[in-house]
Amino acid sequence: MDLINNLSLGFGVAFTFQNLAYAFIGCLLGTLIGVLPGIGPVATIAMLLPATYALPPIAALIMLAGIYYGAQYGGSTTAILVNLPGESSSVVTVIDGYQMARKGRAGPALAAAGIGSFFAGCVGTLILAAFAAPLTEVAFKFGPAEYFSLMILGLIGAVVLASGSLLKAVGMIVLGLLTGLVGTDVNSGVARYSFDIPELTDGIGFITIAMGVFGYGEIIANLAKTEDKREVFTGKVTGLFPTKEDFRNMIPAILRGTALGSMLGILPGGGALLSAFAAYTIEKKTKLRPGEVPFGQGNIRGVAAPESANNAGSQTSFIPLLTLGIPPNAVMALMVGAMTIHNIQPGPQVMTSNPELFWGLIASMWIGNAMLIILNLPLIGMWIKLLTVPYRWLFPAIILFCAIGVYSTNNNTFDIWMVGAFGVIGYTFIKLGMEPAPLLLGFILGPMMEENLRRALLLSRGDWTVFVTRGLSASLLAAAVVLLIIVLLPSVKSKREEAFVED
Amino acid sequence: MKIKSQKDFYSGLLYTLVGAAFAYGATSYNIGTGARMGPGYFPLLLGSILAVIGAIILFKSLVVETPTGDEVGSWAWKPLFFIIAGNLLFGILLGGLPSIKFPAMGLIVAIYGTTLIVSMAGDTFKIKEVLILATILSVMSYLAFILLLKLQFPVWPTFISG
Numbered sequence: 001m002d003l004i005n006n007l008s009l010g011f012g013v014a015f016t017f018q019n020l021a022y023a024f025i026g027c028l029l030g031t032l033i034g035v036l037p038g039i040g041p042v043a044t045i046a047m048l049l050p051a052t053y054a055l056p057p058i059a060a061l062i063m064l065a066g067i068y069y070g071a072q073y074g075g076s077t078t079a080i081l082v083n084l085p086g087e088s089s090s091v092v093t094v095i096d097g098y099q100m101a102r103k104g105r106a107g108p109a110l111a112a113a114g115i116g117s118f119f120a121g122c123v124g125t126l127i128l129a130a131f132a133a134p135l136t137e138v139a140f141k142f143g144p145a146e147y148f149s150l151m152i153l154g155l156i157g158a159v160v161l162a163s164g165s166l167l168k169a170v171g172m173i174v175l176g177l178l179t180g181l182v183g184t185d186v187n188s189g190v191a192r193y194s195f196d197i198p199e200l201t202d203g204i205g206f207i208t209i210a211m212g213v214f215g216y217g218e219i220i221a222n223l224a225k226t227e228d229k230r231e232v233f234t235g236k237v238t239g240l241f242p243t244k245e246d247f248r249n250m251i252p253a254i255l256r257g258t259a260l261g262s263m264l265g266i267l268p269g270g271g272a273l274l275s276a277f278a279a280y281t282i283e284k285k286t287k288l289r290p291g292e293v294p295f296g297q298g299n300i301r302g303v304a305a306p307e308s309a310n311n312a313g314s315q316t317s318f319i320p321l322l323t324l325g326i327p328p329n330a331v332m333a334l335m336v337g338a339m340t341i342h343n344i345q346p347g348p349q350v351m352t353s354n355p356e357l358f359w360g361l362i363a364s365m366w367i368g369n370a371m372l373i374i375l376n377l378p379l380i381g382m383w384i385k386l387l388t389v390p391y392r393w394l395f396p397a398i399i400l401f402c403a404i405g406v407y408s409t410n411n412n413t414f415d416i417w418m419v420g421a422f423g424v425i426g427y428t429f430i431k432l433g434m435e436p437a438p439l440l441l442g443f444i445l446g447p448m449m450e451e452n453l454r455r456a457l458l459l460s461r462g463d464w465t466v467f468v469t470r471g472l473s474a475s476l477l478a479a480a481v482v483l484l485i486i487v488l489l490p491s492v493k494s495k496r497e498e499a500f501v502e503d
Numbered sequence: 504m505k506i507k508s509q510k511d512f513y514s515g516l517l518y519t520l521v522g523a524a525f526a527y528g529a530t531s532y533n534i535g536t537g538a539r540m541g542p543g544y545f546p547l548l549l550g551s552i553l554a555v556i557g558a559i560i561l562f563k564s565l566v567v568e569t570p571t572g573d574e575v576g577s578w579a580w581k582p583l584f585f586i587i588a589g590n591l592l593f594g595i596l597l598g599g600l601p602s603i604k605f606p607a608m609g610l611i612v613a614i615y616g617t618t619l620i621v622s623m624a625g626d627t628f629k630i631k632e633v634l635i636l637a638t639i640l641s642v643m644s645y646l647a648f649i650l651l652l653k654l655q656f657p658v659w660p661t662f663i664s665g
Contacts, residue, residue, distance in 0.1 A: 416598075
């Protein structure tokens with residue numbers, strides 16, 4: 001049994017005192033920052049990334065996985081308690097979660113989210129472990145043309161789920177791809193768009209973009225609202241544990257959400273978001289049991305299903321990243337950046353050249369999940385306290401930690417100027433209704449896309465038809481076209497716009 | 504002509520300008536051919552695509568009616584200014600500005616300066632509260648970043664630590 005051998009290797013790596021401690025610290029820090037209102041997982045991971053610089057690669061990745069889960073769970077907590085979705089995939093959790101909180105049932109809502117996430121995380125980890133090896137085999141069959149087509153599919157997948165105008169989201173991707181090209185071209189050695197600034201010849205740091213656009217931009221937009229318009233948590237949380245009745249409603253919802261999330265998460269593109277939406281829709285379609293609260297008024301299934309789907313999806317979205325080296329969403333794009341800093345190039349070769357790291361990471365994902373539930377359910381009171389800290393103390397601290405983090409990346413003040421510039425750009429994006437997540441994804445994929453396009457066309461002697469004459473590449477592109485058509489169908493289009501309307 | 508969607512108008516304009524700028528910049532590098540791509544090939548392609556996308560958005564914003572006009576609304580100049588200024592000040596105080604021979608003041612001074620300026624972005628500003636906050640942040644940062652993570656930061660002003 002390869003799977004069991006591999007997993008035991010992984011757990012052997014992860015179950016050292018040191019690595020467990022890093023997983024714990026990661027979860028704790030991730031939740032701590034992720035719970036702060038207005039800070040999504042992307043900003044959280046970007047902020048905490050510098051804390052892992054000094055660690056050995058395995059420990060750093062384990063801590064990052066912990067931060068990732070912590071940030072996600074912290075985000076759900078804020079979503080439920082303050083009605084403030086920190087990222088797009090908790091948008092659906094907010095609908096019933098906040099209603100539950102308003103009725104004084106925040107405890108069961110948080111517990112449902114936690115238990116659902118944990119279960120989904122366990123299943124997701126198993127699927128990841130089972131599918132990683134065979135998928136890696138497939139990955140070795142991928143030529144540059146296939147990689148290029150896969151990236152197109154991933155990018156299309158990411159924008160069809162973006163809220164608002166599709167065209168604007170595509171524009172954001174292209175803009176991201178272009179920003180990714182700044183710096184020295186690997187083939188010719190020409191420094192592109194660097195304006196003779198030595199720091200720019202290394203390219204723009206992805207942390208400066210992530211922090212500037214997601215951190216500074218959001219904070220400025222938040223401060224623009226007057227104090228009373230900012231959502232704050234005022235209610236009390238009593239009785240953490242769900243009742244027997246809650247469990248009876250919640251368990252099938254968790255199972256359905258997990259199944260859906262695991263399947264959809266593998267797709268390149270915003271798997272977690274798509275699965276959360278799909279799971280909520282399915283729950284809404286199923287019949288209410290007698291005496292059950294209707295959806296939209298605080299039904300526990302409306303929290304459990306999307307949260308499980310979301311977590312299962314984010315777990316399986318590691319599959320394309322680890323096997324192909326292609327990040328399916330903005331958070332994973334950050335993880336790629338983080339791995340590159342530790343000299344790990346994600347892709348099929350990691351599993352063969354570095355099995356301890358690969359399986360250790362998978363094992364630590366499960367540990368991260370378990371940590372979360374151990375850590376968060378008892379500590380929920382503390383996280384709630386954190387939500388009552390006035391914003392006027394929080395934002396200077398956040399700005400400061402961002403600045404320190406950015407500086408520590410290269411010990412160079414140039415990065416601080418850059419993050420300031422991206423802060424202004426980020427605020428402009430918000431004002432103009434341009435969604436920043438596709439930008440980050442495009443930024444990471446830019447150099448990869450150029451390299452694969454270049455190689456594919458070199459092999460085909462400049463013949464562009466290579467992308468449609470190779471079977472695998474053609475089917476990937478076809479899938480991208482189908483996705484686009486589905487989204488542009490009039491009936492789906494109106495539903496999609498409806499789903500993103502804030503109410 | 505009346506603008507039907509302000510947000511789309513300006514974002515379309517932004518895309519067009521940035522795309523055109525990238526495409527124009529690409530022409531100063533070797534473009535090459537499909538089989539032998541020069542450094543300018545891909546940026547020229549992407550820049551042109553972005554400019555076209557921008558133009559379409561721009562066109563739609565002038566033609567397609569929107570119920571609200573999608574106004575951009577007023578800019579929050581105050582938070583924008585103080586957040587960015589605080590950020591820049593952090594860099595200057597921490598690392599100094601060699602071009603004007605401004606000495607590096609180190610982490611602690613930078614934290615106090617930044618917290619002070621950034622706090623002015625909020626609605627209420629109480630100097631006593633801000634000073635307490637800055638002190639807490641300094642102690643925490645010193646413990647976390649210098650002692651625990653051992654990051655290489657100048658902590659004190661150069662004229663003191665030498």
